[in-house]
Amino acid sequence: MADLITIAVDGRDVQVPARIPLIEALRHWAKVETPAFCYHEDLKVAGNCRICLIEFEGPRGWQLGISCHMQTAPNLKVRTQVSSPGVVKARKGVMEFLLVNHPLDCPVCDKAGECTLQDNYMSQGRHESRLRDEVGKVYKGGADHRFTDTKGGDRGGKRIDLGPSIILDQERCIVCTRCVRFMRDVAGSEQLGVVGRGDHAYLTTFPGQPLDHAYDLCTTDVCPVGALTGKHFRFQQRVWNLKTVESIDPSDALGANLTIEYSFPGAQGARVWRLMPRRNPEVNKSWLANRSRLLYQQLASNRLGDGKVAGADVPLDDAVAAAAKALAGARRIALVASGHATLEDNAALLALKDALGERAEVFGGSWLAVGKPDGIALSGDPVANRAGLRLLGIPDNLDLLAQRAGEFDLLLSVQHDLWAADPAKAAALAAIPARLVLASWQDATVAQATIAIGVRCWAEARGTMVNCQERIQVLGACPVLPNPALEPAWQVLARLAGLSWSGEAEAFKAAQARSPRLAGLSYRAIGPQGRVLAPAAVPAAVGA
Amino acid sequence: MPHPTHWKGKELPNVLRRLFDVPGGHRLAVARQHGAYSTIGATLFDKSPFELIELVKDSGLRGRGGAGFPTGMKWSFVPRGTGKPVYLVINADEGEPGTFKDRLLMARDPHLLIEGMICTGWALGVRTAYIYVRGEMLPQIQALNHAIREAYDAGLLGENIAGSRYSLDIYVHRGAGAYICGEETALINSLEGYKGQPRLKPPFPAVSGAFANPTCVNNVETIMAVPWILTHGAKAYRRWGTDKSPGSKLFSIAGDIGRPGVYEIPLGMPMPEFFELAGGVVGELQGCIPGGSSAPVLNAEECAKAAMDYESLAGLKSMLGSGAVMPFNATRDPVAILRTLTRFYAHESCGQCTPCREGTGYAHRVLDQVAEGKGRDGDIDHVRDLADQFEWTTICPLATADAWPIKSFTGKFRPAFDAYLAKNPDRAKPRELTQLEPGAFM
Ligand SMILES: Cc1cc2nc3c(=O)[nH]c(=O)nc-3n(C[C@H](O)[C@H](O)[C@H](O)COP(=O)(O)O)c2cc1C
Ligand code: SF4
Ligand code: SF4
Ligand code: SF4
Numbered sequence: 010m011a012d013l014i015t016i017a018v019d020g021r022d023v024q025v026p027a028r029i030p031l032i033e034a035l036r037h038w039a040k041v042e043t044p045a046f047c048y049h050e051d052l053k054v055a056g057n058c059r060i061c062l063i064e065f066e067g068p069r070g071w072q073l074g075i076s077c078h079m080q081t082a083p084n085l086k087v088r089t090q091v092s093s094p095g096v097v098k099a100r101k102g103v104m105e106f107l108l109v110n111h112p113l114d115c116p117v118c119d120k121a122g123e124c125t126l127q128d129n130y131m132s133q134g135r136h137e138s139r140l141r142d143e144v145g146k147v148y149k150g151g152a153d154h155r156f157t158d159t160k161g162g163d164r165g166g167k168r169i170d171l172g173p174s175i176i177l178d179q180e181r182c183i184v185c186t187r188c189v190r191f192m193r194d195v196a197g198s199e200q201l202g203v204v205g206r207g208d209h210a211y212l213t214t215f216p217g218q219p220l221d222h223a224y225d226l227c228t229t230d231v232c233p234v235g236a237l238t239g240k241h242f243r244f245q246q247r248v249w250n251l252k253t254v255e256s257i258d259p260s261d262a263l264g265a266n267l268t269i270e271y272s273f274p275g276a277q278g279a280r281v282w283r284l285m286p287r288r289n290p291e292v293n294k295s296w297l298a299n300r301s302r303l304l305y306q307q308l309a310s311n312r313l314g315d316g317k318v319a320g321a322d323v324p325l326d327d328a329v330a331a332a333a334k335a336l337a338g339a340r341r342i343a344l345v346a347s348g349h350a351t352l353e354d355n356a357a358l359l360a361l362k363d364a365l366g367e368r369a370e371v372f373g374g375s376w377l378a379v380g381k382p383d384g385i386a387l388s389g390d391p392v393a394n395r396a397g398l399r400l401l402g403i404p405d406n407l408d409l410l411a412q413r414a415g416e417f418d419l420l421l422s423v424q425h426d427l428w429a430a431d432p433a434k435a436a437a438l439a440a441i442p443a444r445l446v447l448a449s450w451q452d453a454t455v456a457q458a459t460i461a462i463g464v465r466c467w468a469e470a471r472g473t474m475v476n477c478q479e480r481i482q483v484l485g486a487c488p489v490l491p492n493p494a495l496e497p498a499w500q501v502l503a504r505l506a507g508l509s510w511s512g513e514a515e516a517f518k519a520a521q522a523r524s525p526r527l528a529g530l531s532y533r534a535i536g537p538q539g540r541v542l543a544p545a546a547v548p549a550a551v552g553a
Numbered sequence: 554m555p556h557p558t559h560w561k562g563k564e565l566p567n568v569l570r571r572l573f574d575v576p577g578g579h580r581l582a583v584a585r586q587h588g589a590y591s592t593i594g595a596t597l598f599d600k601s602p603f604e605l606i607e608l609v610k611d612s613g614l615r616g617r618g619g620a621g622f623p624t625g626m627k628w629s630f631v632p633r634g635t636g637k638p639v640y641l642v643i644n645a646d647e648g649e650p651g652t653f654k655d656r657l658l659m660a661r662d663p664h665l666l667i668e669g670m671i672c673t674g675w676a677l678g679v680r681t682a683y684i685y686v687r688g689e690m691l692p693q694i695q696a697l698n699h700a701i702r703e704a705y706d707a708g709l710l711g712e713n714i715a716g717s718r719y720s721l722d723i724y725v726h727r728g729a730g731a732y733i734c735g736e737e738t739a740l741i742n743s744l745e746g747y748k749g750q751p752r753l754k755p756p757f758p759a760v761s762g763a764f765a766n767p768t769c770v771n772n773v774e775t776i777m778a779v780p781w782i783l784t785h786g787a788k789a790y791r792r793w794g795t796d797k798s799p800g801s802k803l804f805s806i807a808g809d810i811g812r813p814g815v816y817e818i819p820l821g822m823p824m825p826e827f828f829e830l831a832g833g834v835v836g837e838l839q840g841c842i843p844g845g846s847s848a849p850v851l852n853a854e855e856c857a858k859a860a861m862d863y864e865s866l867a868g869l870k871s872m873l874g875s876g877a878v879m880p881f882n883a884t885r886d887p888v889a890i891l892r893t894l895t896r897f898y899a900h901e902s903c904g905q906c907t908p909c910r911e912g913t914g915y916a917h918r919v920l921d922q923v924a925e926g927k928g929r930d931g932d933i934d935h936v937r938d939l940a941d942q943f944e945w946t947t948i949c950p951l952a953t954a955d956a957w958p959i960k961s962f963t964g965k966f967r968p969a970f971d972a973y974l975a976k977n978p979d980r981a982k983p984r985e986l987t988q989l990e991p992g993a994f995m
Contacts, residue, residue, distance in 0.1 A: 140915075
């Protein structure tokens with residue numbers, strides 16, 4: 010690459026891009042692990058924690074500098090903890106200072122196990138405390154929240170309700186200002202600030218004002234310690250018990266990258282405990298809207314069981330058999346694709362159309378209103394896979410279906426809550442006598458179904474969606490299922506089409522067969538950060 | 554007590570003190586009789602900005618706010634013709650303990666500051682300038698505002714100053730009395746309405762300072778020397794002082810001294826001679842803080858060798874700083890002095906960066922124990938080690954300014970500290986580990 014320059018790290022020449030934060034060069038190019046509390050890839054640099062100190066050769070010889078604020082430049086020479094005892098000592102000193110007024114109540118701290126302070130103590134500090142009891146700690150906290158502990162000590166704030174979603178443990182705050190910078194520079198709503206000076210400085214909101222922003226839970230992600238915790242997750246689960254699956258936000262066309270965190274199997278039983286933003290610099294950076302983050306709360310509630318025929322619960326196979334029979338007997342069939350379902354599911358729907366032949370017609374689109382992008386992690390379009398439908402050649406013509414409802418005697422919809430999206434328009438569909446619905450939840454459309462088949466939801470089946478940037482992204486399958494009988498929608502559809510697809514990879518192949526832009530891809534090739542699809546071949550303009 | 558005019562048969566410099574003893578000198582009419590604004594006319598405007606900067610460079614004038622950076626050089630860093638406004642900000646925060654020279658200057662001779670600002674503004678192409686004054690200095694703020702009004706009325710500020718087509722507006726901005734707001738980037742933050750916390754550098758203020766525009770921050774005393782240099786020339790200024798520390802400087806001396814006060818003396822005067830000029834040390838000299846509380850303390854032998862210039866004091870591993878001289882005699886307790894100083898820095902830490910925020914307070918708490926006779930063996934070394942840990946690891950030099958007194962006091966007056974430890978019969982006991990009790994964590 011033409012843009013690479015050479016810097017010396019611990020006497021070793023390393024090629025790095027010019028003018029990037031030195032800490033990034035150290036971490037990703039020189040492969041020297043460099044700690045940070047206040048530095049965050051997606052926030053402005055504050056340079057206040059001082060743990061990323063390194064030595065560099067300046068005009069007055071080797072001197073200490075912070076690698077988050079320094080930029081790579083030709084001929085830069087640095088020494089890290091690898092070669093400099095001075096760096097080791099400086100960082101140990103910073104660790105000692107961070108801990109001297111810290112409560113160190115890790116055993117009862119929700120952050121334990123994923124706490125940057127704990128991690129760095131183990132890697133950089135490991136000092137014996139020199140703090141004597143009489144010297145005492147200064148616990149962070151505003152006057153309103155101070156309390157006297159059982160030993161008569163003056164303590165900071167321990168359980169401060171900041172607003173609808175967040176609790177602050179002020180004593181644990183290391184005043185890194187990540188949360189303040191997130192609210193100011195990313196959320197654009199300066200609801201948090203640090204007041205006071207010296208070791209009495211503490212985090213707070215404006216007097217009497219809550220922290221209540223649609224993204225405020227991101228402050229709990231950026232908080233390097235157990236100071237900010239989300240009410241939805243605190244004290245629910247020890248993080249080291251959790252396993253993870255990579256997925257994306259299924260509720261928005263940006264497809265913010267996220268991780269599903271679950272326990273399975275365990276003493277507590279299988280359960281999804283939280284969704285965490287997964288960094289993708291091109292998509293959602295490190296952010297996730299509260300709304301998307303809390304989607305996991307629906308995974309185990311109000312689910313459609315195996316299936317229903319004429320409103321009565323039936324086993325899955327019976328529901329599928331009823332559906333097959335209905336399809337076989339129908340004259341004119343409307344198949345409704347869904348941008349809430351994966352490419353795999355929609356490819357299976359198209360395969361069913363092929364199996365049904367001339368009797369079937371495919372409709373697509375959505376009646377949901379499209380909003381504006383918020384510039385953070387939502388595009389405003391609630392139809393996550395809208396671009397995927399386009400890619401598969403599925404038309405955007407739901408209104409046409411409503412107009413022509415009288416022509417059909419069977420409606421089949423997949424993961425598409427038509428009656429919730431626009432009850433007035435959907436009312437026309439009630440004219441179709443047989444309504445076959447594949448769904449994960451007992452939604453308004455299931456309520457209208459003559460036959461309903463329960464299927465796995467977005468978190469439970471591997472699949473792909475194409476986001477509003479034409480980026481194809483993978484949704485991983487979390488093995489936690491509300492009902493082990495459930496199959497992915499593509500599998501049910503393939504069965505109805507008389508196909509025996511062995512797995513989602515085969516469904517994906519079926520999708521690839523329908524779009525040259527998917528050629529050559531596989532789940533592995535798409536990778537955890539997704540892949541922007543090659544542009545569609547533009548037909549040559551007709552010359553005059 | 555009027556300022557002495559002569560010392561040992563020689564006339565003392567009179568660059569800054571011309572109105573110290575003139576009643577009503579803060580009024581334009583009176584100040585004019587003593588030469589105020591004599592440069593505002595051909596003397597200034599016939600010089601190109603470039604020539605003026607060269608003149609100040611030649612004079613060797615150095616910043617009087619603490620760091621002693623060559624003023625002409627600092628001015629030459631301010632970019633020109635960028636299309637952005639250039640701001641001049643006068644640092645009148647004067648927070649360094651022991652320093653009380655700027656407040657005297659502003660109270661007695663505010664017009665000299667305005668004149669210096671017009672000269673500097675001309676040199677740097679400034680249209681708008683600020684004076685950032687420590688909030689507590691009400692009489693000075695009143696004097697400045699009054700003087701500025703008089704200057705506007707006399708056509709010496711505002712549009713087209715003295716028919717020169719040069720225009721300058723000056724605003725007085727009142728700080729809230731935080732020591733850290735004297736640090737130039739914290740000052741700029743405060744001026745902009747933000748919390749007074751130092752900024753990361755680079756960018757330096759000369760490139761991106763107030764409102765993200767090129768900004769020159771200078772101390773009151775620095776700027777007030779400019780009109781004299783412009784009138785009398787660089788060579789005349791260099792007739793005082795040493796080659797690297799030319800000219801005169803104000804020293805505010807207090808403590809165990811016969812006549813505490815503000816003195817204008819040539820740089821390079823031997824410290825014992827300066828003590829003599831100021832009425833002599835009261836009692837037997839034990840030590841002296843030579844340049845504001847941040848400057849490492851000197852013991853009596855070092856004082857005997859020291860001269861009042863930048864190089865001499867740097868040679869003794871201390872500094873001239875803001876020119877606040879605090880001699881103390883043998884009856885004073887170095888432990889009590891250091892305890893007070895560390896309390897000051899812990900209190901004034903802006904709380905932004907870890908080592909200073911947590912470390913200055915921690916070091917102070919340990920010293921508190923020592924001073925209360927509850928110190929343990931190893932406490933002094935511990936505090937020195939803490940000082941090492943925050944000396945060079947922070948965003949701004951406030952932590953360094955705490956580390957230096959800690960290291961110099963405990964180094965030079967160690968027996969006094971050890972004597973305090975000896976008061977504790979339990980001093981050799983090891984550190985007890987905290988017993989965790991149920992409910993201790995809530
Ligand atoms: C903690 C701290 C406090 C300071 N306080 C003052 C002050 O009160 N007055 C001042 O003129 N300079 C002060 N300074 C120095 C300024 O940052 C800056 O160097 C000075 O205003 C530049 O002016 P000069 O070049 O004319 O000296 C302080 C610096 C630090 C680090
Ligand atoms: S934040 Fe919590 S886990 Fe981290 S060091 Fe503090 S008490 Fe321990
Ligand atoms: S609450 Fe957390 S993120 Fe916010 S300043 Fe404190 S430690 Fe940093
Ligand atoms: S060294 Fe102290 S005063 Fe300076 S920025 Fe850091 S915390 Fe603030």
